[in-house]
Amino acid sequence: MSKTGYFHTEKLNGKSVMVDPLGNLYFNLAVNGTGYVDETFTVVAGRENVYEWLPAKTGQFQTAYDGNGNFSFYVANLIRQTGQPFKQADYSERSVEFVKSLGFNGLGAWSKASGMPYVAWLPMPNLKIGDSGLFDIFHPDMAAQMDAGFQALSANRDDHLLIGYMFGNELPYNKLRSAVPAASAATGSKVKLVDMLEEQYGTIEQFNAAWAMNAASFEALKRLSFTVKTGPAAADMDRFTGLYLDELYKQVAYYTKKYDPNHLAMGDRWLAGVMNDSKLREALAANAGKYMDVLTYNYYTYDPNLSMIERLYELAGGKPFIMTEFHYGDPTSGLTFAARMAEDEHEKGMMYSNYVEQAAASGYIVGTNWFSYLDQAPTGRWFEGLNGEAGAIGLLNVVNRPYKDFLQSVSATNAKIYDVMLGSVQPYDHTFKPSQVERTSDKELHVAKTTNAPIIGDFTSDWGDAATANLTDVDLVLGVMKTGIGGQMSLTWDDEAFYLNAHIDDPTPMQSPNVIKGMTVPAAKAYLWAGDAIELFFGPEHVNEGGSMQFNDSQILLAAAPDADGSIQTAFYWAGYRADEQPAVEMAAKLNDDGLGYTLQAKIKFADIGVANPSDGTAIRYDMGFDEGGPKGRERQFYWNGVDGNSANREKWGTMILKDASEPPADSAAGAPGKPVLSSNNGYDNGLQDGSYEIGMNMWWGNNGTAYKLYENDVLIDTRTLSANSPNAQRIATPVAGKKNGIYRYYAELTNKFGTTRSDELTVQVTQASPAAPVLSHNNWDQDGNFDIGMNMWWGTNGTTYKLYENGKLIDTQTLADHTPNAQSAVTAIRDRAPGIYQYRCELINGAGAAASQTIEVKVI
Numbered sequence: 001m002s003k004t005g006y007f008h009t010e011k012l013n014g015k016s017v018m019v020d021p022l023g024n025l026y027f028n029l030a031v032n033g034t035g036y037v038d039e040t041f042t043v044v045a046g047r048e049n050v051y052e053w054l055p056a057k058t059g060q061f062q063t064a065y066d067g068n069g070n071f072s073f074y075v076a077n078l079i080r081q082t083g084q085p086f087k088q089a090d091y092s093e094r095s096v097e098f099v100k101s102l103g104f105n106g107l108g109a110w111s112k113a114s115g116m117p118y119v120a121w122l123p124m125p126n127l128k129i130g131d132s133g134l135f136d137i138f139h140p141d142m143a144a145q146m147d148a149g150f151q152a153l154s155a156n157r158d159d160h161l162l163i164g165y166m167f168g169n170e171l172p173y174n175k176l177r178s179a180v181p182a183a184s185a186a187t188g189s190k191v192k193l194v195d196m197l198e199e200q201y202g203t204i205e206q207f208n209a210a211w212a213m214n215a216a217s218f219e220a221l222k223r224l225s226f227t228v229k230t231g232p233a234a235a236d237m238d239r240f241t242g243l244y245l246d247e248l249y250k251q252v253a254y255y256t257k258k259y260d261p262n263h264l265a266m267g268d269r270w271l272a273g274v275m276n277d278s279k280l281r282e283a284l285a286a287n288a289g290k291y292m293d294v295l296t297y298n299y300y301t302y303d304p305n306l307s308m309i310e311r312l313y314e315l316a317g318g319k320p321f322i323m324t325e326f327h328y329g330d331p332t333s334g335l336t337f338a339a340r341m342a343e344d345e346h347e348k349g350m351m352y353s354n355y356v357e358q359a360a361a362s363g364y365i366v367g368t369n370w371f372s373y374l375d376q377a378p379t380g381r382w383f384e385g386l387n388g389e390a391g392a393i394g395l396l397n398v399v400n401r402p403y404k405d406f407l408q409s410v411s412a413t414n415a416k417i418y419d420v421m422l423g424s425v426q427p428y429d430h431t432f433k434p435s436q437v438e439r440t441s442d443k444e445l446h447v448a449k450t451t452n453a454p455i456i457g458d459f460t461s462d463w464g465d466a467a468t469a470n471l472t473d474v475d476l477v478l479g480v481m482k483t484g485i486g487g488q489m490s491l492t493w494d495d496e497a498f499y500l501n502a503h504i505d506d507p508t509p510m511q512s513p514n515v516i517k518g519m520t521v522p523a524a525k526a527y528l529w530a531g532d533a534i535e536l537f538f539g540p541e542h543v544n545e546g547g548s549m550q551f552n553d554s555q556i557l558l559a560a561a562p563d564a565d566g567s568i569q570t571a572f573y574w575a576g577y578r579a580d581e582q583p584a585v586e587m588a589a590k591l592n593d594d595g596l597g598y599t600l601q602a603k604i605k606f607a608d609i610g611v612a613n614p615s616d617g618t619a620i621r622y623d624m625g626f627d628e629g630g631p632k633g634r635e636r637q638f639y640w641n642g643v644d645g646n647s648a649n650r651e652k653w654g655t656m657i658l659k660d661a662s663e664p665p666a667d668s669a670a671g672a673p674g675k676p677v678l679s680s681n682n683g684y685d686n687g688l689q690d691g692s693y694e695i696g697m698n699m700w701w702g703n704n705g706t707a708y709k710l711y712e713n714d715v716l717i718d719t720r721t722l723s724a725n726s727p728n729a730q731r732i733a734t735p736v737a738g739k740k741n742g743i744y745r746y747y748a749e750l751t752n753k754f755g756t757t758r759s760d761e762l763t764v765q766v767t768q769a770s771p772a773a774p775v776l777s778h779n780n781w782d783q784d785g786n787f788d789i790g791m792n793m794w795w796g797t798n799g800t801t802y803k804l805y806e807n808g809k810l811i812d813t814q815t816l817a818d819h820t821p822n823a824q825s826a827v828t829a830i831r832d833r834a835p836g837i838y839q840y841r842c843e844l845i846n847g848a849g850a851a852a853s854q855t856i857e858v859k860v861i
Contacts, residue, residue, distance in 0.1 A: 001025065002612045006262045007117065009293060009320055015363030016313075016320035017421070020117075021160045027360055027417050028117070028163065028322055028367025030106030031099050031372065031395065035092035035113035040074035040398070042377035043064050043386055050379070063087075063228025070382040074374060077399045088112060095373065102395070102407060103414025108369040109169070109324065119266065120156070122167040122256065123149040123524070129189050132179035133172055137248045139188035141803075146255045153260040164264025165687070166324075167252050170271035170298055173280060174648045176244060177237040185222040193240050195224045198235070201296045210236075216713060231541075236405030238279070245287035253291035264293040269324045272300045272339070273645035276652065279547040282315055289316025298325035300339035302436045304355055306362050313364040322367035326355055328401070330392040331480040335378060337391035337634065337847055340436075341480050343823045350430050356413050357427035360420045362775060370395075370410075380618070387633045421856045433473045433795055433821060435481070443641040443654035444623070445469060450492040454499050456601045457588035463501055466492040471625065471638045479628075479636035482507075484596065486788065487626050487638060493606075493614060493658055496548045502534050502558075504626055509591060509598040511630035515561035515571040525573040530633045531560040532626075536601055537642070539650050540610035546651035552577045552610045553621075555647050558602050560589030572602075575647065583608040615861050616660035625654040667724035672755030672776055674702025675725075676748045678762035688821050690797045691739035691769035691848060697748050697759070699730040705750030705757070713745050724752065740848040741769045770849030772796025774824075774842055774857045785833040785860040791842050793824040799844030799851070802826045807839050818846070833860045 003023030010019050019706075020026040023144055033039065048054055054071065057059035075086045092113040093493040099107075100116070107118040109173045125145035127136045133680060136142065156162055174192055183190040189404050190398055198218040207221075209216055210232040215221045249267075256265045275297065288295055295316055299309075309321060328348045329338020342348040352370070353616055375397050380388030395410075396402055401706040420423040447467040454463060473488040490501040512531035517524040531533065536556045539549075550557075555575040563569050570587040586603040606614050623646055625639035641654030650695040652845040677700065682693035704724035710732075717733045744766065748759045772793050780787035791802060798820040804812040812828040824844070841855045 005160060007264060009264075009366065014597050015421075016318065016366060018320070018366040019652045024423065025418055026105070026117075026366075027367070027421055028106045028234065029104045029105055029414050029417060030108040030117075030326060030367065030369040031373050032108035032110055032369055034099055034107050034111040035088075035095035036110050036373060037072060037075055037086075037091070038066075038110075039372065039376045039381040040072040040374055041070040041382040042072070042379045042388070043227075043382050044071045045069050047386065056094075060085075061613070066382070068382070072377065073401065074377070081400060098395070098402075099373070099715065102411050103417075105164070106367070106369075108371070109166070111373075115161075117161050117163050118161050119803075120165050122165045122252065123152060124167050124252075125149060127188075129179045129182050129187055134176060134179060135171075136188050137244065137251060138192040142188065143251065146251060147258075150259050151254065152253040152368075157260050159263075159342070162263050164266040164294065165256055165260075166266045166268060166296060168268035168716075170274075171268055172271065172274065173241075173245075173284065174274050176241055176276060177234070177548065178239065180244075181237075182225045182282070184820060189244065192243070193220055196240060196243065197221070198237060207543070215563040215705045217264055228655040230551065234551055238283075241283055242287065244848075245283055246290070249288045249291040255563060259317055265291065266294045266322070266660070267292045267296045270295075270297045272298055272650050274462075275299070276643060277546070277548050277649040278651055280649075281312060285312040285315040289319045291321060292316075295319050295321050296324040298371075299323045299356075300326055301438055302351065302432055303430070303438065304358055305438060306358065309685075310364060318364075320364050320366045322369065323355075323359060323365060324367075324369045325371040326368065327391075327393040328352065329480075330406070333392040333397065334377065335376070335390050335392040336480045337389050338393055344792075345403050345405045346792065347823075348403075349406040350428075352406070353409050353413040353428040355416070356407055356429035357420050358429070360417050361423070361427040374830065375558050393594070394712060401656040408421060412719070414611045431795070435476060438643075444657060445491070445640075445654065446584050446659050447491045447658050449616075449660045450494055453494045453497075454492065454501070454601070454603075456499075456586045456603050458586075459590050459599060459601070462490060466490040466499075466501065469474065469624070470639050471640060475625070475638045475640060477625075477637050477639050477642070478634070482628075482787050485628055485636065485638075489624055489640070491656070495614065497606060498604045498609070500558075500604070500624075501532070501599065501624065502601075502624075503597065503599045504532070504534075505597040506628055507596055508630055509595070510561045510568070510589070512559040512571075513631055514570055515559050516563055518571050519563075519569065525571050526575070528559040528573055529556040529627050530630045531559065531626060531631075532561075532598075533557050534602075535623075535625050535627065535639075535646070536604070536611040537621075537623040537646060537650070537653055538611075539653060543619045543621045543655060546649070546677055548649045549576055549647075550650065553650060554578055554609050555780065556585065556604065558587060558600060559583065560587070560598065560600055570600075578608060594820070614658055616658065617659040620656045620658075621650055621653050622656035630656060649700055667726050669703040669724060669726040669752055671703050673705035673750035673752050673757045674699045675706075675757050676708075676730075676759040678746055678748055678759050678766050678858045679776045680746075682764050682766070688797055689765060689767045690740075690820060691766045692734075692737040692820075693764065695736055695746055695762070695764075696751075697730075697732040699725075699750060702727050703752065703754070704728070704730055705752050707751040709749045709751075711747050711749075712736075720751075731847050738847065739766045739769060768797050769846075771799035771844035771846050771851040773851045774799075774802075774844045774853045776840055776842055776853045778856065780858050780860070783859055783861045786831050787833075787836070787844075787858065789828045789840050791824075791826045791828075791844075793844060795821055795823060797821065797846070797848075798824050799846045800845075801845040803843045803845065804828050805841050805843075806830075816844075830858075833858075835860050 001019045001023045018026045062379045096113045109115045126141045129136045131347045212230050253265045273608045328342040328351045329343045332344045356368045375394040380390045448465045468490045473481045484507045486505045492499050514524040539553045554577045557573040560570045572585040588599045623642040627634045628636040642652040676697045679696045683689045703728040708720040744760045744764045774791050774793045777790045798818040802814040838858045842853045843850045
């Protein structure tokens with residue numbers, strides 16, 4: 001590899017790698033915010049009474065306040081530890097020593113430190129497209145201002161610790177198609193768009209026909225605020241997006257290299273939500289790849305989708321990636337914010353190892369940057385007001401103590417990173433739980449037409465054959481799961497409207513402050529999602545296409561809350577297609593009698609969502625979900641099919657298909673039933689072959705049966721009477737539970753008046769009915785004879801009984817709740833042990849068997 005004196009990229013054995021100034025292999029292991037304490041400050045003004053302790057703003061803790069009166073408990077704890085005021089220089093030096101001790105070799109963005117390889121920000125002009133946050137790259141003054149500002153880069157030419165430059169962070173490119181047409185004539189990008197349209201259409205009449213507008217001229221169009229409301233208009237904005245991105249990355253690269261040719265141009269740290277849009281992310285890669293040296297992506301995910309990254313790498317012409325932000329939160333600290341959440345500190349470490357090692361082995365990722373050095377302020381980081389992010393996402397907690405279990409994994413992975421890169425060590429491959437995988441489902445819901453339209457507000461009537469979907473913990477896309485939360489959505493339709501009956505289980509129901517606020521401040525309804533709410537998404541056209549929300553797609557927020565008199569008030573808000581009109585939605589809501597949930601009903605007219613003639617077989621791109629939160633905002637979000645970026649693009653929405661069965665045909669069976677086919681979800685429902693599963697029967701096509709029987713090991717276990725509608729498919733699901741390890745044989749029979757047809761045998765093997773292996777740990781660091789023995793079963797089949805043995809003698813028995821496949825834990829307090837060596841082992845027991853831990857030794861001196 002080349003010794004150039006500067007960081008650069010090369011190919012090694014066909015893989016992209018980064019090389020340091022001395023010609024050594026370099027994988028950028030960095031921590032964002034090293035030496036940076038700003039996110040530990042929180043707003044205290046106006047809520048002083050919520051804190052048990054706040055010191056005076058003068059005296060010993062004066063440096064724990066910033067210039068705006070915000071307070072950092074973290075800095076206050078540093079002052080307690082050192083007995084000295086906070087000094088940034090000393091703190092920065094200690095921070096660098098700490099990250100180096102863990103095997104990190106770089107400083108991530110927003111670091112306040114030096115002495116390690118680092119990245120810098122480019123001085124981009126403050127010329128923006130309206131309030132979108134996007135650079136107005138076609139502004140007539142943009143080139144001159146970039147040229148003047150970038151001259152400062154010349155001073156960095158000989159800086160051997162500087163890796164390169166980035167020009168932005170998480171730019172919302174998904175706003176481009178709305179922000180540019182709506183911008184003023186003083187916006188260069190608006191003028192460029194109109195010039196492109198004039199060149200394309202030639203006459204204003206041709207343009208008006210394509211965009212469904214009535215502009216007087218192209219010159220007048222520059223002064224108009226307009227929106228994308230037709231298919232040709234959407235296609236035109238896709239073309240403009242390509243022009244915009246090409247110009248943006250070209251100009252950034254040109255002026256960077258003009259004044260500092262020695263360092264890398266590193267892009268703008270793409271936003272994870274934007275990158276959910278397959279069309280937009282591919283346009284970004286293709287255009288940035290022409291000009292940037294390295295592509296940067298704030299890729300928050302559980303398990304990196306390497307096939308997707310490889311596709312972008314190829315589109316970018318082989319330009320490698322640095323994943324400039326990622327993290328996993330730890331809810332056991334009490335802080336429940338994180339882009340992706342682990343079960344606990346130990347799993348957080350396993351996820352770190354998986355992410356970093358898989359990236360290093362890929363051949364197209366040359367760095368991973370953890371976010372962040374410190375946990376955020378427990379009551380929210382200051383610059384987001386009273387509801388700022390508050391996550392256990394740091395290397396150190398609020399009392400400046402390291403997360404030792406987590407950092408053991410971090411250090412181990414960082415230490416072997418080059419062995420992983422070179423292929424001499426295989427990357428760690430973590431087994432993720434079903435609720436921790438990135439959602440790739442493509443659900444389809446068949447919704448039957450009703451012959452008797454539901455009356456909104458009648459909570460006693462039966463919704464009959466309405467289609468129903470349950471939302472459970474596996475549908476959680478944001479936040480940390482909490483016991484007692486879930487949803488059941490029932491859907492039906494008639495010629496006029498779509499009907500929804502949403503029943504939400506929630507221990508704190510109807511906590512939706514913006515419902516009441518919206519009664520006097522209508523704009524507050526746009527934030528109904530910041531509490532308890534229902535979310536619906538409709539895409540009436542181009543059902544099989546993903547990408548950004550299309551011009552006639554709608555998001556509808558529905559919520560309810562009690563007013564001061566206890567009366568239930570409802571509110572709705574349309575985003576997207578009908579945002580300007582806000583068509584009326586007929587709604588009603590009711591609290592559960594036990595106070596542990598609520599039901600919300602709504603009627604939405606098909607005409608308002610762009611469906612002209614609903615009929616049997618009509619397909620609509622569709623998703624639904626609910627938000628759960630309270631006065632402080634949303635804490636959890638659940639979606640039937642989608643992800644937390646649903647409101648920006650339709651990539652992960654599912655499909656609704658309308659079915660008209662109001663006049664079912666008479667059964668036309670002319671012979672014995674078609675052959676039933678058995679299947680099971682053993683191992684697929686929760687990732688375990690644990691003895692609880694469903695046996696499904698499908699008769700895909702043919703003569704229907706009127707009776708169904710299922711046999712297990714030749715013993716009849718289920719009998720059903722069926723409705724026949726030949727030649728349509730028939731399906732039955734039989735739940736099976738409590739099976740011990742072993743092999744189980746199943747076959748089924750379908751019967752009608754012509755005869756009986758038997759299925760082939762299905763064999764189901766149960767291998768994980770007994771509990772998963774527990775792991776013991778202790779905290780006897782001072783070896784004084786007073787300590788705790790902790791048991792963790794990280795994931796797998798749960799036990800219902802826990803037994804702990806000391807030197808072979810049973811000393812503790814505990815009853816445990818079964819929440820398979822989630823983690824289980826137990827703690828036993830050990831006190832007043834005399835000096836000596838003590839051996840501990842434990843057992844987890846359920847009805848199918850027992851699992852024993854490895855023996856650990858604890859030394860008391």
